[in-house]
Amino acid sequence: MNKIFEFCAWHSGKLTVGALALAIVFPFVFTSSYVLRIAITVLMYIVLSLSLNLLVGFLGQMSMGHAAFWGIGAYTAAILSTRLNLSSLGTFLAAMVVAGLFGLLLGLPVLKLKGYYLTVVTLGFCEIVRLVELNWMDLTRGSLGIAAIPPLNFFGQIFKSSRSVYFVALVLVVLAVYVVHSIINSRVGLAVMSIRDDDVAAASIGIPVFRYKVMVFIVAGMLAGLAGAFYAHYISFIDPSGFTTSASLDLVILAIFGGQGSIPGAILGTTLLTVLPETMRSLMEYRQMIYGVIIVVMMLVKPDGLLGRVNFKYIRQRLQMKAEKEAKA
Amino acid sequence: MFLQQLINGITIGSTYALVAIGYSMVFGVLELINFANGSVYMLGGYLTLMLYTGLVGSFGLSFGLGLLLTALVGYTIDRFGLRRLREKKVPKIAGLITTLGFSQIIENAVRIFFGSETKPYPNMLDFGQVTFGNVTITSSQVIILMISILLMLLTSVTVYRTKMGKAMLAVSQSQEASQLMGINVNGIISLTFMISSILAAIAGTLVGMYYQNIDASMGASVGMKALASAVLGGVGVLPGAMVGGVLMGIFETLGASYISSGYRDAISFAILIIVILFKPSGLFGRKQINKV
Numbered sequence: 098m099n100k101i102f103e104f105c106a107w108h109s110g111k112l113t114v115g116a117l118a119l120a121i122v123f124p125f126v127f128t129s130s131y132v133l134r135i136a137i138t139v140l141m142y143i144v145l146s147l148s149l150n151l152l153v154g155f156l157g158q159m160s161m162g163h164a165a166f167w168g169i170g171a172y173t174a175a176i177l178s179t180r181l182n183l184s185s186l187g188t189f190l191a192a193m194v195v196a197g198l199f200g201l202l203l204g205l206p207v208l209k210l211k212g213y214y215l216t217v218v219t220l221g222f223c224e225i226v227r228l229v230e231l232n233w234m235d236l237t238r239g240s241l242g243i244a245a246i247p248p249l250n251f252f253g254q255i256f257k258s259s260r261s262v263y264f265v266a267l268v269l270v271v272l273a274v275y276v277v278h279s280i281i282n283s284r285v286g287l288a289v290m291s292i293r294d295d296d297v298a299a300a301s302i303g304i305p306v307f308r309y310k311v312m313v314f315i316v317a318g319m320l321a322g323l324a325g326a327f328y329a330h331y332i333s334f335i336d337p338s339g340f341t342t343s344a345s346l347d348l349v350i351l352a353i354f355g356g357q358g359s360i361p362g363a364i365l366g367t368t369l370l371t372v373l374p375e376t377m378r379s380l381m382e383y384r385q386m387i388y389g390v391i392i393v394v395m396m397l398v399k400p401d402g403l404l405g406r407v408n409f410k411y412i413r414q415r416l417q418m419k420a421e422k423e424a425k426a
Numbered sequence: 427m428f429l430q431q432l433i434n435g436i437t438i439g440s441t442y443a444l445v446a447i448g449y450s451m452v453f454g455v456l457e458l459i460n461f462a463n464g465s466v467y468m469l470g471g472y473l474t475l476m477l478y479t480g481l482v483g484s485f486g487l488s489f490g491l492g493l494l495l496t497a498l499v500g501y502t503i504d505r506f507g508l509r510r511l512r513e514k515k516v517p518k519i520a521g522l523i524t525t526l527g528f529s530q531i532i533e534n535a536v537r538i539f540f541g542s543e544t545k546p547y548p549n550m551l552d553f554g555q556v557t558f559g560n561v562t563i564t565s566s567q568v569i570i571l572m573i574s575i576l577l578m579l580l581t582s583v584t585v586y587r588t589k590m591g592k593a594m595l596a597v598s599q600s601q602e603a604s605q606l607m608g609i610n611v612n613g614i615i616s617l618t619f620m621i622s623s624i625l626a627a628i629a630g631t632l633v634g635m636y637y638q639n640i641d642a643s644m645g646a647s648v649g650m651k652a653l654a655s656a657v658l659g660g661v662g663v664l665p666g667a668m669v670g671g672v673l674m675g676i677f678e679t680l681g682a683s684y685i686s687s688g689y690r691d692a693i694s695f696a697i698l699i700i701v702i703l704f705k706p707s708g709l710f711g712r713k714q715i716n717k718v
Contacts, residue, residue, distance in 0.1 A: 153519075159519070206699075210702060211706075213657065214708075218698075220695075221696075221698055221699050224691055224692065224695050225696060228692040229692065350527075353523050357517070357519065382537065385530060386531055389534065391527075392523060396507075396520045400516035401517070401520070
């Protein structure tokens with residue numbers, strides 16, 4: 098196992114390019130619309146779990162209302178595109194802005210809370226948002242949902258085939274990975290992780306804890322909103338039943354399963370957990386129960402998640418030092 | 427009208443309180459939110475019903491068996507899910523995910539074995555009703571309230587007055603120190619899970635009889651409300667969980683009848699959020715001091 102990790106760390110650049118190349122070739126190899134639909138779902142969930150991982154894994158704030166941002170993004174995109182006929186670029190940006198604003202709205206009062214109080218408030222927030230979606234008939238058409246949302250269209254080009262939608266989703270994933278990666282590997286990222294490890298200590302050495310917390314909440318909200326906008330255009334029908342607190346809990350599982358605070362972990366974990374239930378289609382109703390069993394067993398075997406304690410940066414540095422030593426000798 | 431809604435609210439709130447005590451107790455000893463508690467609540471209701479209609483004729487016997495089985499489920503969650511995690515000293519979040527997994531297992535197992543449709547529930551507590559002016563109190567309400575109060579008293583006495591309860595409080599202070607004092611830490615934690623499961627199962631059965639129907643998804647929403655009640659009262663403080671539960675029930679019914687029934691849960695959560703913002707440790711919670 099360690100050998101594999103060492104290999105991954107040493108060739109991380111090449112592996113990233115290779116994975117991207119695979120992802121690009123994928124829809125040309127697997128052309129069935131069923132496989133592509135699963136692939137698109139996986140990509141969308143990767144954006145969501147990455148954004149939640151930013152909050153839970155890197156900032157250490159146990160948010161259990163992430164589906165609310167997803168729903169806010171989806172509803173923003175749906176309403177703007179059905180009523181104002183906005184193009185997807187417009188709805189994507191609007192969804193990000195609105196979800197980001199809600200991130201700020203939730204973040205500002207909530208961030209002085211800690212631990213389980215924060216968890217419960219985010220749960221409550223998700224429930225309130227869902228009930229507003231359900232009851233504000235004029236805006237959201239309540240439980241009827243919004244139907245006939247136009248497909249993705251950028252610059253006059255309509256993206257309707259599964260393959261083209263797949264590539265839009267892939268672009269979103271790359272964007273999300275880029276955003277999360279550049280936040281984590283910057284000064285801000287170090288500060289964010291120091292807040293996770295101990296916020297009082299972080300504040301005492303002059304890190305503006307509150308500002309960074311709010312910032313991460315906004316970015317996470319924006320990314321989830323983006324995923325929501327994509328979802329609305331792709332599925333073309335949304336209703337509040339998709340954005341419940343249990344959806345939020347599922348997202349938490351996706352974000353933690355691969356390993357807290359690990360980008361490759363989030364991608365790997367989300368892919369596994371989304372594809373697995375599909376491969377068990379023949380088991381019909383037992384599927385969801387087995388999903389639960391897998392989660393429990395996984396936590397017993399590897400409680401830190403798939404790649405939880407694996408610090409690729411550190412492994413790489415160690416290998417480099419070893420190589421230098423050998424070169425000298 | 428107001429008084430009627432108040433009584434309805436207190437009745438349903440007292441069942442929330444029973445589930446909330448479970449959250450609070452587990453949180454007290456393990457600092458963990460047991461997300462499976464809501465599912466156990468639903469399972470308790472189902473087991474009583476299925477035993478009653480399918481196997482055993484007598485309601486009392488099936489109720490007792492149902493409680494035993496749910497206690498066993500609570501024990502299983504701790505013994506085979508969480509104890510291993512404690513031994514490995516892993517981050518608490520792993521335990522949280524484990525309880526989410528168990529909740530998924532329980533809920534879907536009920537759907538598979540008992541069917542996912544809403545089931546009618548026999549009301550064994552119906553002995554008529556009393557009317558004062560325009561307020562009607564049913565016997566079910568009185569009995570539910572009495573059972574809840576009795577259980578709350580019993581739990582409080584157990585936790586605050588007996589040796590076993592003292593052990594629980596000790597474990598919640600420090601597991602290592604308790605172990606050194608000769609307390610069977612794992613036993614106490616298992617016991618806490620069993621008590622919280624039994625309380626949840628009783629609440630599930632009572633609510634099933636009160637509304638005269640039951641369905642597999644009822645655990646999720648009640649679990650969330652009970653969790654909110656526990657936090658509202660102050661996590662880890664038993665009287666807090668009780669008062670929180672009853673308040674939650676009152677907010678909910680009053681909000682539904684005076685503001686909007688569609689926003690029923692939203693109102694109770696909004697009140698919860700406001701309370702927490704002004705009093706971050708809940709109504710009865712002690713203020714926590716952060717040390718570095």
